[in-house]
Amino acid sequence: MAAMMKSKKRESAVIELAGRFKKVTVDPILDEDGSVRGAVHIIRDIDETERREAGAREGERRYRELVETMNDVVFTLDFDGNAIDASPSMERILGQPREKMLGKRFSDFVHPDDLATAEGEFVRAIQGMGHPIEIRLVTLDGGYRWVRINALLIMRDGEPDNLLCVLSDIHEKKLAEEALVKRTRDAEDANIKARAYFDFLAHDVANLLSPVLAYAELIYLDPDTAEPCRLKAGKIVDQARRASSFILSLRRLEDAEMKSQKEAEPIELGTILDEAVARVRSEYEDKSISATIIHPEGQVRFIGGKHLESIIVGILENSVNDAERDEIALEVKATLAGDSDHRSLSLELTDDGPGITDDLKECFVAFEDPRKRFEAGIARAVASTLMVSSAIVNSLGGELRIEDRIPGDRSKGSRIVIEFPQERFIEA
Amino acid sequence: MKPRVFVVEDNRQVVEIYKEILRIYGYEFVGFAVDGSEAVQLFEKMKPRPDIIIMDQRLPHMSGIEATKEILKLDPQAKVLFVSADINSRESALSCGARDFIGKPFEVKDLLARLDGLSGRPTPR
Numbered sequence: 001m002a003a004m005m006k007s008k009k010r011e012s013a014v015i016e017l018a019g020r021f022k023k024v025t026v027d028p029i030l031d032e033d034g035s036v037r038g039a040v041h042i043i044r045d046i047d048e049t050e051r052r053e054a055g056a057r058e059g060e061r062r063y064r065e066l067v068e069t070m071n072d073v074v075f076t077l078d079f080d081g082n083a084i085d086a087s088p089s090m091e092r093i094l095g096q097p098r099e100k101m102l103g104k105r106f107s108d109f110v111h112p113d114d115l116a117t118a119e120g121e122f123v124r125a126i127q128g129m130g131h132p133i134e135i136r137l138v139t140l141d142g143g144y145r146w147v148r149i150n151a152l153l154i155m156r157d158g159e160p161d162n163l164l165c166v167l168s169d170i171h172e173k174k175l176a177e178e179a180l181v182k183r184t185r186d187a188e189d190a191n192i193k194a195r196a197y198f199d200f201l202a203h204d205v206a207n208l209l210s211p212v213l214a215y216a217e218l219i220y221l222d223p224d225t226a227e228p229c230r231l232k233a234g235k236i237v238d239q240a241r242r243a244s245s246f247i248l249s250l251r252r253l254e255d256a257e258m259k260s261q262k263e264a265e266p267i268e269l270g271t272i273l274d275e276a277v278a279r280v281r282s283e284y285e286d287k288s289i290s291a292t293i294i295h296p297e298g299q300v301r302f303i304g305g306k307h308l309e310s311i312i313v314g315i316l317e318n319s320v321n322d323a324e325r326d327e328i329a330l331e332v333k334a335t336l337a338g339d340s341d342h343r344s345l346s347l348e349l350t351d352d353g354p355g356i357t358d359d360l361k362e363c364f365v366a367f368e369d370p371r372k373r374f375e376a377g378i379a380r381a382v383a384s385t386l387m388v389s390s391a392i393v394n395s396l397g398g399e400l401r402i403e404d405r406i407p408g409d410r411s412k413g414s415r416i417v418i419e420f421p422q423e424r425f426i427e428a
Numbered sequence: 429m430k431p432r433v434f435v436v437e438d439n440r441q442v443v444e445i446y447k448e449i450l451r452i453y454g455y456e457f458v459g460f461a462v463d464g465s466e467a468v469q470l471f472e473k474m475k476p477r478p479d480i481i482i483m484d485q486r487l488p489h490m491s492g493i494e495a496t497k498e499i500l501k502l503d504p505q506a507k508v509l510f511v512s513a514d515i516n517s518r519e520s521a522l523s524c525g526a527r528d529f530i531g532k533p534f535e536v537k538d539l540l541a542r543l544d545g546l547s548g549r550p551t552p553r
Contacts, residue, residue, distance in 0.1 A: 203486065206513035209533035211445040217536040218448065237535075244533045251515055 008036060020047040073167040077151075081105045081122055084162065093147065093169050095140035111136035111144050118149075125151035125163050134170065146174035195254065202247050209247075213240035238321075245317050249388040252310040253395070266426055267305025269345075270295050273332050276312035280330075284320050288327045295334040300345065301426045304396055311389050312349065315416050318385045319351035328353065336427070345425050347418040355410035356402050360386065364402050386416070393418050431547035434478035435460040436467040436495060437511075438487050442532075446482060453540055455480075455547075464490025468498040477503055480546050483526065485512035493517065493524050500525045507546045511539070 012025040023046045029038040073093055075086035082105050086098040094101070094109065101109070110118045114135035121133045130151040136144040148168040154161045216236035219225050225233065270293075277291045302308050312332065320328055331350040338344050360377070367373035377387040390400040398420040405413035433455050437443050443460050450457045458478050461467035464487045471481070481499065485492040496508050510521035513532035521529050528542045544550065 203513045206532045207439050207442060210439075210513075211441045213533045214445045214449060214536050214539075218452065221536065240533060241535075248515065248531070 008034065014046065020045060022046065072169075073147075075101070075165050075167065076154075077106060077122075077163040077165060079126055079160070079162070081107065090167075093139075093145055093167070094137060109137050111138055121149070121151065122163075125153060126160070128153040128160075130163075134174070145169065145171040147171070198250070198254065202251055206244065206247055209240050209244055213237060213244065216240060242321050245314070245321065246385055246388070249314045249385045249392075252307070252314065253388050253392045265305060266301040266303045267309075268298065269300040269302050269305075269334055269425070270297065272302055272305045272309045273312065273334065276309045276316065277330070277332060279309075279313050280316045280320060283317065286326070287320060289320065289330060290328070291330040291332065293332045295332075296336055299428045300334070300336065301428075302345070302420075303424055303426065307392060307396055311392050311418070312347070314385050314389045314392075315349050316351075318389075319349075319353050319414070323351065323353035338422075343422045343425075343427065345420045347416075347420075349416040349418070350405050350413065352405065352413040355404060355412065356386070356414045358410070361402055361410075363387070364390070364400075389416075393420075397421055397424055430454055430456040431479040431543070431549065432456045432458045432476070433480045433482060433543070434458050434467075434471065434474070435482045436462075436464070436487065436492065437482065437484045438462045439484075442484075449536055449539060453543075454549075455543060463488040464492060464495030464498075467495045468502070471499050471506075472502055477506065479507065480543060481506060481508045483508050483510050483521075485510065485514045485517045485521065493520055496521065496526055497524050509542055509546060 008028050008030060010025065010027050012023060014021055014023050023044045025042040025044075027040040027042070028036050029040065031037045073087050073090045075090060076084050078084050082103060083101050084103075086101050088098060090098045090101060106118065106122065107115060117133055118135055121130060124130050130153070132148055132150045134146060134148050137147055138144055146169075148170045149165055151163050151165045154164045213236075216233045219233035220230055220237055222230075273293050273295055277293060281289050281291070316330055316332075319330060329352045331348070333348040333350070335346050335348075336343060337346055363373050363376045367376050374387060374391055386402070393400040398418055400416065400418045403415045403417060404410045405415050433446075433450055435443055435446050435457065437446065437460060440462075446460075447457045449455075458474070459470060461470050466489075467481075467483075467487075468490070471477070483492045483496055487495065490498075492510065492512065496510070499506050499508065508521075508526040510517070510526040510529040511532060511534060512518075512521070512529070515531050518529045518531075527546055530538055530542055
């Protein structure tokens with residue numbers, strides 16, 4: 001102030017006085033020889049104006065700093081869609097200097113396939129109804145980059161002023177998503193093809209087996225057939241039955257995998273066990289099958305009961321097929337285990353047949369991963385119905401293991417133990 | 429009088445075994461069709477109508493399910509025995525009006541039990 005008072009020119013300054021901004025203007029009073037004789041002070045309270053302008057300057061500074069340093073690109077469009085400002089990071093994304101972008105319409109940078117989306121969003125955004133869109137921008141080298149753009153309508157003094165667009169580079173994420181979608185689609189296609197091949201194979205083999213089985217059976221049943229021929233025909237019938245049973249098991253596996261848990265109908269466990277044993281008996285009317293069925297009476301409904309019935313039928317049929325005699329003893333036992341928080345259902349299917357071969361048993365012991373187990377089974381030529389049943393059990397969330405009926409003596413029969421978690425059954 | 433059986437099956441070897449089984453076990457084989465639409469046309473012309481129709485599922489031009497529906501429109505009393513390697517077609521076959529279903533490969537005794545059941549013949553075997 002003292003310096004201002006000595007000045008021969010008009011001076012002004014903004015000072016803060018008693019917490020408010022004041023503008024002080026000092027007009028010197030000069031005498032004839034030009035010396036300062038006095039001064040006229042005008043002090044105006046400019047607190048509101050100063051604060052508003054300071055705020056605006058600070059806002060602009062902070063905005064500029066944000067725009068210059070942020071990874072996301074910020075650009076501003078006028079209401080014709082022309083770029084009037086852009087952050088330097090635009091160069092990183094599009095590969096061209098922002099100066100070249102300024103003044104151009106946004107549509108010059110949008111991938112042709114996404115132009116309709118961009119134009120639509122532009123119209124919505126200038127009405128204040130914008131929402132984020134994901135589109136491709138064309139890069140200088142002729143390629144494209146995926147970006148996510150969120151356009152905000154900026155108001156100034158209560159009037160729409162421009163569109164502030166925040167652009168995020170989502171190219172890598174989008175490519176990863178596209179790759180995942182492609183991999184999933186490829187896997188689904190491969191699965192559909194594999195199912196179709198399997199379906200054709202199973203269908204045609206079943207058709208081819210029909211005359212083999214029926215002719216062999218006709219020879220077997222013909223009273224004029226000589227005994228040696230009848231025995232040979234009987235062996236053909238047995239083998240054709242086993243092949244048929246194996247194909248059926250594979251079909252059941254396919255069916256179990258196709259149907260989700262949601263579609264699976266809960267069925268009372270006792271009914272499942274009874275019907276499974278009845279089916280095996282009806283399939284092998286010429287054999288004498290004694291079966292013991294033990295289960296918690298009326299307490300459990302199994303989710304996906306038809307699949308469980310198929311699993312049990314497949315395993316018991318295997319037992320009957322493998323037993324090279326006409327009298328077979330089977331036991332089907334279901335028990336509940338665990339506390340109220342961790343319940344499990346255990347099924348034991350026991351036979352007094354010839355037992356399970358070491359090769360097959362090894363596959364179950366050596367490979368916990370069902371897929372590897374299955375592959376090993378195929379490699380060792382032991383991919384039996386039991387292997388398929390194990391895969392069906394896995395697809396229902398359970399585990400299957402094999403034991404000797406009498407530990408250490410596999411010749412006395414086998415026991416298949418299947419355990420299902422709580423999610424698979426409902427207790428009364 | 430022997431029960432009359434009409435066979436709809438596109439595999440000639442399977443048709444042959446049907447003929448053989450029907451001949452041996454006292455049924456009359458009255459003809460066959462190798463696709464669904466041919467089956468419907470032949471069935472429409474048959475006088476008298478067959479007592480039983482053995483129907484395959486996967487057939488050229490018209491499936492066994494569709495052929496069964498068409499045949500039942502012509503004669504709601506027609507007895508269709510579905511015989512298919514496609515076990516998943518069991519429910520749809522029965523719900524469209526087939527009287528019974530048997531999977532392929534079938535055993536002679538199972539086929540005869542169903543034929544006997546549909547024809548009302550006692551099974552002497």
